[in-house]
Amino acid sequence: MSEWLVVFLYALLTAVATGLGALPFVFMRTISERFVSYAGAVASGLMLGASFGLVAEGTGYGRGETLLGGLLGVAFILLTQRFLGEQDGHDIVFEAARGEGARRMLLMVIVMTVHSFAEGVAVGVSFGGGVTLGAVITIAIAIHNVPEGVAISAVLRPQGVSVGRCAAWSVFSSLPQPLMAVPAFLFVEAFRPALPYGLGFAAGAMVFMVLGDLLPEAYGHGKRAQVATLAAASAVAMVLFQQWL
Amino acid sequence: MTTLEPLGTVLAFSTLAALAAAFGALPQAFHVPPPRRAIGWANALAGGLMLGVAYALLTQGLTQGLLAGGAGALLGLAFVRGTHALAGTGELDLDSSESPSASVGYKSVLVDALHAADEGVAIGAAMAVALPLGTAMAVTLAIHNIPEALVLTSALTRVGVRPYQSAVIAVAVNVNQVLLAVFAFSLVALWPSLLPWLAGFAVGALIYRTLVELLPESYAQAGRTSIAMITLLALGVVVLLVGVTS
Numbered sequence: 001m002s003e004w005l006v007v008f009l010y011a012l013l014t015a016v017a018t019g020l021g022a023l024p025f026v027f028m029r030t031i032s033e034r035f036v037s038y039a040g041a042v043a044s045g046l047m048l049g050a051s052f053g054l055v056a057e058g059t060g061y062g063r064g065e066t067l068l069g070g071l072l073g074v075a076f077i078l079l080t081q082r083f084l085g086e087q088d089g090h091d092i093v094f095e096a097a098r099g100e101g102a103r104r105m106l107l108m109v110i111v112m113t114v115h116s117f118a119e120g121v122a123v124g125v126s127f128g129g130g131v132t133l134g135a136v137i138t139i140a141i142a143i144h145n146v147p148e149g150v151a152i153s154a155v156l157r158p159q160g161v162s163v164g165r166c167a168a169w170s171v172f173s174s175l176p177q178p179l180m181a182v183p184a185f186l187f188v189e190a191f192r193p194a195l196p197y198g199l200g201f202a203a204g205a206m207v208f209m210v211l212g213d214l215l216p217e218a219y220g221h222g223k224r225a226q227v228a229t230l231a232a233a234s235a236v237a238m239v240l241f242q243q244w245l
Numbered sequence: 246m247t248t249l250e251p252l253g254t255v256l257a258f259s260t261l262a263a264l265a266a267a268f269g270a271l272p273q274a275f276h277v278p279p280p281r282r283a284i285g286w287a288n289a290l291a292g293g294l295m296l297g298v299a300y301a302l303l304t305q306g307l308t309q310g311l312l313a314g315g316a317g318a319l320l321g322l323a324f325v326r327g328t329h330a331l332a333g334t335g336e337l338d339l340d341s342s343e344s345p346s347a348s349v350g351y352k353s354v355l356v357d358a359l360h361a362a363d364e365g366v367a368i369g370a371a372m373a374v375a376l377p378l379g380t381a382m383a384v385t386l387a388i389h390n391i392p393e394a395l396v397l398t399s400a401l402t403r404v405g406v407r408p409y410q411s412a413v414i415a416v417a418v419n420v421n422q423v424l425l426a427v428f429a430f431s432l433v434a435l436w437p438s439l440l441p442w443l444a445g446f447a448v449g450a451l452i453y454r455t456l457v458e459l460l461p462e463s464y465a466q467a468g469r470t471s472i473a474m475i476t477l478l479a480l481g482v483v484v485l486l487v488g489v490t491s
Contacts, residue, residue: 067481224457
């Protein structure tokens with residue numbers, strides 16, 4: 001098997017692992033307003049923690065580049081929100097939902113999919129050192145992707161999307177990872193300079209989604225102390241988890 | 246670092262951070278009450294700085310013991326949640342103008358005094374990781390204390406406290422920040438293995454406090470997008486300046 005095919009298969013495995021993030025929601029049958037709020041809080045914490053990890057990696061390649069990438073990520077979300085807003089609420093349909101809920105789900109899937117592009121490049125560039133460490137890195141990234149699947153499912157499931165389709169959207173959001181990993185692996189030198197921008201972009205987009213949408217929404221429907229507890233604990237757990245990997 | 250020698254630095258910088266609060270009292274002292282939206286932005290700024298500081302500690306203070314750090318973070322979270330529950334300040338809005346009463350004033354002061362406690366631990370723990378991180382942490386928290394004092398003095402004047410008195414109170418609530426900075430630093434100097442516990446405690450407390458006080462209040466005071474933007478910018482600048490010092 002040629003080397004790039006190995007990289008592709010490894011990266012594909014990491015994308016499929018994201019679907020496992022829908023599993024915890026198999027056991028949650030009732031969907032109350034509180035559940036929507038607390039699932040949003042968990043998603044917020046996981047994304048905040050994941051962004052910390054991306055920024056830590058990005059600043060290793062270049063600080064200013066990471067910050068600039070982050071600002072571009074914010075601009076991207078603002079433009080996307082504007083575009084979705086101009087579609088006149090009712091016309092947006094995502095899964096079974098319409099309007100506000102559909103808009104949030106669509107934005108979530110877009111943000112997480114875009115962030116996977118940057119992660120794919122990061123995977124490819126780190127593989128560039130040699131495929132020997134490949135299996136270890138792959139397992140690490142596959143495990144790292146599971147909570148991202150949890151975050152996506154935590155936004156989709158409360159809107160009535162089935163567990164199977166939550167898993168499918170989670171895998172979908174990670175597909176750019178194998179697609180970007182291969183060219184990044186083959187042309188490491190060309191991709192490396194773009195990496196801090198990409199990582200910053202992904203972090204900026206995710207944090208902005210959390211602060212501008214998920215968190216205020218969670219506060220609006222649940223008890224403050226519970227939202228803060230869930231989000232803070234998820235964020236710290238995510239960072240510790242990534243450092244441990 | 247196992248010597249107490251830089252204790253003077255810790256003392257000086259944490260005192261500086263505490264005194265910075267006086268600047269936040271200026272608008273009230275000159276009888277220019279800031280508009281509600283500006284208070285929301287001040288809250289968002291304070292929250293972003295807080296999250297940035299937590300990031301710096303999280304990535305640099307817990308490396309020697311992830312489990313101890315995680316346990317410390319849970320303790321910090323439980324500490325803030327518990328003190329809120331005990332004091333009955335869980336859902337306190339510093340800008341709730343409906344019932345200006347003495348008890349709202351007392352509670353506001355209490356919340357900020359407890360606030361300063363975990364900030365003190367954060368400064369002490371950061372100093373123990375590395376002096377540059379510690380000084381950067383103290384400067385960040387000094388800046389953070391200004392919008393915090395702005396919010397507190399606005400609340401106090403609303404319940405009838407005189408402007409100059411509210412300024413004194415805004416600085417006084419930060420005294421335990423100095424005490425706990427020195428205390429946390431000394432603890433780590435004596436028992437270095439406590440570092441991940443203390444850093445974790447500060448991280449858990451800072452993130453929880455931001456999420457339970459600063460952010461939800463700010464969303465009620467100004468629009469989501471402006472709050473997200475200010476918080477993110479403050480967070481980004483701290484991460485770039487402080488997060489990668491060592």
